[in-house]
């Protein structure tokens with residue numbers, strides 16, 4: 549599906565406007581702080597109903613306003629499927645979010661997720677690799693919630709059980725009260741861990757291929773590291789047994805700390821470089837190697853969307869060549885030309901930076917939040 553129409557109302561600094569997007573995509577050219585990232589943020593909002601930059605919803609409302617609204621029309625290139633209208637609005641007062649698909653509110657907000665299939669490439673992606681494990685878990689949770697049926701439900705069940713169990717631990721409740729939450733926690737937690745570990749295992753080879761291609765020969769291997777000792781994290785039964793043993797082993801520590809210390813909220817993903825499983829790119833990689841690992845993650849995310857949703861993802865690129873050396877930029881470009889055949893919406897500060905699609909993408913400008921088509 550392509551995004552063929554976008555309606556923006558009071559979103560960040562963007563002028564309220566109606567835009568018809570070319571099916572092949574567009575290059576948005578504008579100086580710093582004109583609203584380029586905001587434009588991509590508005591589009592991506594229609595996929596996850598959240599900011600890709602981790603901003604709170606109220607931060608997305610234009611200064612001095614009360615409500616924002618973004619709506620998009622998705623059209624299949626060969627008209628084989630009917631067009632879909634997805635809209636999302638957020639009101640500061642009462643923190644109310646409303647999502648509609650073809651004008652109707654889905655029963656749960658999560659039922660509206662992922663109608664728009666997009667993958668975003670941004671310089672801030674390097675945080676997934678650079679920063680703490682919660683960034684990598686967040687990345688996995690978004691990819692899997694959008695692409696693996698049932699994952700979001702397991703994750704939500706897990707989070708509820710974790711919250712209740714942590715509250716009981718924090719209040720110093722008896723072991724009998726705390727342990728009421730053990731089985732719900734273990735079962736949903738094992739499903740979350742197993743799905744994440746299976747995904748990492750299934751994309752591992754492809755990730756390494758992309759990494760090698762972009763880096764010009766080096767290698768990197770992702771590994772899912774659960775917070776408990778198990779050599780079969782991809783098996784939910786084995787993971788559940790490991791969590792049961794893990795909880796028993798840390799019972800005293802949990803009492804002292806007043807929080808649950810094993811479970812998928814403590815799991816980690818590592819990227820071993822130089823063919824050595826112990827050299828984690830986060831600790832030993834250069835800036836370029838870490839950016840390459842982040843990029844490879846986005847590329848495997850795109851291929852997961854293709855496989856899981858049978859759709860060519862819309863590629864959103866936020867000034868991605870800004871921090872890469874010539875060689876890497878050139879190889880990424882070749883790779884994207886080869887793999888991503890769908891719509892491409894990219895932002896660049898200068899005309900000369902538009903290199904994708906052999907310079908053939910239509911150009912739009914942006915100035916003070918006003919998009920000039």
Ligand SMILES: Nc1ncnc2c1ncn2[C@@H]1O[C@H](COP(=O)(O)OP(=O)(O)OP(=O)(O)O)[C@@H](O)[C@H]1O
Pocket residue numbers: 559560561562578579580581582583584585586587607608609610611867897
């Ligand atoms: N809620 C908001 N309401 C109005 N303006 C906002 C809001 N949030 C951010 N802005 C403004 O949007 C502008 C930045 O937009 P954006 O991040 O899209 O810039 P950009 O064009 O991508 O720039 P760069 O090339 O520097 O990354 C800033 O001037 C900022 O003050």
